[in-house]
Amino acid sequence: MLDRNQKRILIGTRIAQELQDGDFVNLGIGIPTEVANHIPEGIKVYFHTENGMIGVGPAPDAEHQDPDLINAGGGFVTETPGASYFDSCLSFAIIRGGHLDMTVLGALQVDQEGNLANWMIPGKLVPGMGGAMDLVTGAKKVIISMEHCDKHGNSKILKKCNLPLTAAKCVDLIVTDMAVLRVTEDGLVLEEVAYWTSVDDVVKATEAELIIPENIGVFGE
Secondary structure (H helix, E strand, O other), rough: OOHHHHHHOOOHHHHHHHOOOOOOOEEEHHHHHHHOOOOOOOOEEEEEEEOOOOEEEEEOOOOOOOOOOOOOOEEEEEEEEEEEEOOOOOOOHHOOOOOOOEEEOOOOOEEEEEEEEOOOOOOOOOOOOHHHHHHHHHHHOEEOOOOEEOOOEEEEEOOOOOOOOOOOOOOOOEEEOOOOEEEEEEEEEEEEEOOOOOOOHHHOOOOOOOOOOOOOOEEEE
């Protein structure tokens, strides 16, 4: 088993392989921010944070943390050459105007139809949905980054979400600490498994029905 930090790095590294040169990409709070630390060599990506910045760089070390340079979750970030800053109106115009090639978000639940629930657990005090509803409808590609199961060992990839939805049928790709799953019209396709687990373990850890192709890749080796 991997610890939480190892899972975070595994997921962030794999999602970074989806980046294309010149992409404008929004990274949500939590695990998604790890993607910025693993950009493949030879490509330039412009990371967007909804609190008003394009040109977000990797997380700084403790000596270079600047309280004026933070992401939407309040985490410290760095700036890349040419970084720009703007207010929330322009930030959401970028999102809603369809100018983002990709958004990477965390989730509480995803189901086999590509429905996403990532903002509220009934009975828990939460600040609200935030920009997630805009991001999943405005970005050209939606990737979900999360642990495969919750802290109680329950699958977070379901046949049908039972939490309030952020949006319906919006997810394109799911990357967890165990697997890479692609949402298709026919259902969830298991494309890759993590180096430390197996296809059988992924199937057991997933409530949703999976389509198992003949050839399945391995990531994280």
